[in-house]
Amino acid sequence: xxxxxxxxxxxxxxxxxxxxxxxxxxxxxxxxxxxxxxxxxxxxxxxxxxxxxxxxxxxxxxxxxxxxxxxxxxxxxxxxxxxxxxxxxxxxxxxxxxxxxxxxxxxxxxxxxxxxxxxxxxxxxxxxxxxxxxxxxxxxxxxxxxxxxxxxxxxxxxxxxxxxxxxxxxxxxxxxxxxxxxxxxxxxxxxxxxxxxxxxxxxxxxxxxxxxxxxxxxxxxxxxxxxxxxxxxxxxxxxxxxxxxxxxxxxxxxxxxxxxxxxxxxxxxxxxxxxxxxxxxxxxxxxxxxxxxxxxxxxxxxxxxxxxxxxxxxxxxxxxxxxxxxxxxxxxxxxxxxxxxxxxxxxxxxxxxxxxxxxxxxxxxxxxxxxxxxxxxxxxxxxxxxxxxxxxxxxxxxxxxxxx
Amino acid sequence: xxxxxxxxxxxxxxxxxxxxxxxxxxxxxxxxxxxxxxxxxxxxxxxxxxxxxxxxxxxxxxxxxxxxxxxxxxxxxxxxxxxxxxxx
Numbered sequence: 238x239x240x241x242x243x244x245x246x247x248x249x250x251x252x253x254x255x256x257x258x259x260x261x262x263x264x265x266x267x268x269x270x271x272x273x274x275x276x277x278x279x280x281x282x283x284x285x286x287x288x289x290x291x292x293x294x295x296x297x298x299x300x301x302x303x304x305x306x307x308x309x310x311x312x313x314x315x316x317x318x319x320x321x322x323x324x325x326x327x328x329x330x331x332x333x334x335x336x337x338x339x340x341x342x343x344x345x346x347x348x349x350x351x352x353x354x355x356x357x358x359x360x361x362x363x364x365x366x367x368x369x370x371x372x373x374x375x376x377x378x379x380x381x382x383x384x385x386x387x388x389x390x391x392x393x394x395x396x397x398x399x400x401x402x403x404x405x406x407x408x409x410x411x412x413x414x415x416x417x418x419x420x421x422x423x424x425x426x427x428x429x430x431x432x433x434x435x436x437x438x439x440x441x442x443x444x445x446x447x448x449x450x451x452x453x454x455x456x457x458x459x460x461x462x463x464x465x466x467x468x469x470x471x472x473x474x475x476x477x478x479x480x481x482x483x484x485x486x487x488x489x490x491x492x493x494x495x496x497x498x499x500x501x502x503x504x505x506x507x508x509x510x511x512x513x514x515x516x517x518x519x520x521x522x523x524x525x526x527x528x529x530x531x532x533x534x535x536x537x538x539x540x541x542x543x544x545x546x547x548x549x550x551x552x553x554x555x556x557x558x559x560x561x562x563x564x565x566x567x568x569x570x571x572x573x574x575x576x577x578x579x580x581x582x583x584x585x586x587x588x589x590x591x592x593x594x595x596x597x598x599x600x601x602x603x604x605x606x607x608x609x610x611x612x613x614x615x616x617x618x619x620x621x622x623x624x625x626x627x628x629x630x631x632x633x634x635x636x637x638x639x640x641x
Numbered sequence: 642x643x644x645x646x647x648x649x650x651x652x653x654x655x656x657x658x659x660x661x662x663x664x665x666x667x668x669x670x671x672x673x674x675x676x677x678x679x680x681x682x683x684x685x686x687x688x689x690x691x692x693x694x695x696x697x698x699x700x701x702x703x704x705x706x707x708x709x710x711x712x713x714x715x716x717x718x719x720x721x722x723x724x725x726x727x728x729x
Binding site for chain 2: 301302305365367368369
């Protein structure tokens with residue numbers, strides 16, 4: 238029989254808070270964490286807002302030698318993993334460590350390290366950079382550091398599928414446990430691209446909003462970037478039960494598709510196939526879905542396409558399902574966004590709290606689903622799905638079920 | 642600050658010690674500085690004295706730069722300062 242996979246720990250950091258519980262309660266209060274960006278040369282950007290982590294002092298959390306090696310995307314991942322592992326309570330014995338892995342998603346990796354060091358050699362004209370630039374910036378830095386901290390010696394790698402990275406990562410972790418390749422997986426994603434070069438590159442695409450993230454709102458005018466991480470402990474159900482772990486939710490299904498179409502324009506069919514695939518994988522009927530955490534970037538085309546895809550995938554169930562985009566509060570955390578958004582899916586199935594889509598002013602006829610506008614809602618949810626549709630036409634949908 | 646004082650300061654910072662705990666006869670191993678730490682120390686020395694240090698982490702023994710003790714490092718740096726124009 239196929240092994241069942243459950244979540245036994247969660248940890249996170251983003252503009253809404255420094256821990257998973259803080260972020261979830263900020264979401265339920267409808268807090269918008271997006272504000273003025275603060276970093277060198279921000280005055281040269283046309284986009285000056287974002288969901289930046291506030292009040293974070295890395296020296297309070299890391300040693301000098303760790304700081305030399307940890308780009309912010311690694312710092313966020315490590316802190317989140319520590320919180321998740323502490324909540325899970327799982328102890329990695331010598332034997333279990335061989336069956337424990339780490340799969341994290343990231344779109345930018347150590348982009349801030351690249352940005353700073355390019356500045357050093359090109360702008361400042363210096364001829365040497367810190368010796369650890371490479372181990373700081375590499376895409377697998379966060380996954381590897383987390384594996385080293387916990388001694389997880391099983392499957393470990395980083396997934397890079399742009400904005401779907403953490404959903405793909407968590408999907409791989411789910412399948413690792415399901416297949417028996419691992420018993421415990423530390424999984425999620427992180428990104429920190431809020432620096433001059435990171436935003437300047439995005440400006441070029443002309444898809445960013447200069448004044449706010451308003452998913453599904455008729456006044457929406459683009460996405461807003463955030464930063465942060467969320468990491469979860471996925472565990473084989475029997476293993477979690479045997480040690481008496483508290484189970485937050487069951488990972489019920491996962492699916493990934495490629496549009497094989499355009500490098501940036503989303504595709505209704507690819508998105509719908511991913512949703513249908515996740516339901517089929519989990520043996521879930523569309524009518525059982527009580528909450529959808531939408532990709533909901535607040536670009537004109539994403540939100541319209543996603544709504545059409547939801548109707549295509551869920552049929553008549555789409556008309557009554559609650560759909561929200563928490564990006565309106567924490568911004569688009571790129572390779573970490575699916576992980577941060579999974580927090581709201583866990584809150585939905587575990588506690589029956591639905592996070593709202595804030596900044597919603599005017600209904601858009603192209604987005605006429607129940608988008609939980611501005612105010613959180615309490616309702617019992619059996620199944621929640623989380624959508625991620627990335628540049629490159631890569632779609633990944635994960636389904637959670639309330640654990641009974 | 643003399644070359645010797647500056648080097649002891651760099652090593653102390655790397656080893657999380659105070660400079661007075663860094664004796665001239667100590668080896669990097671005595672100070673608890675591992676191979677990654679050595680590379681950071683070399684970087685800090687290059688930055689502090691605006692010199693290029695010939696050091697290959699693949700084979701530290703074969704490098705022209707002697708890192709066998711605090712004193713050896715100090716002498717090597719003094720020679721490099723004398724031999725090289727500041728590179729900025």
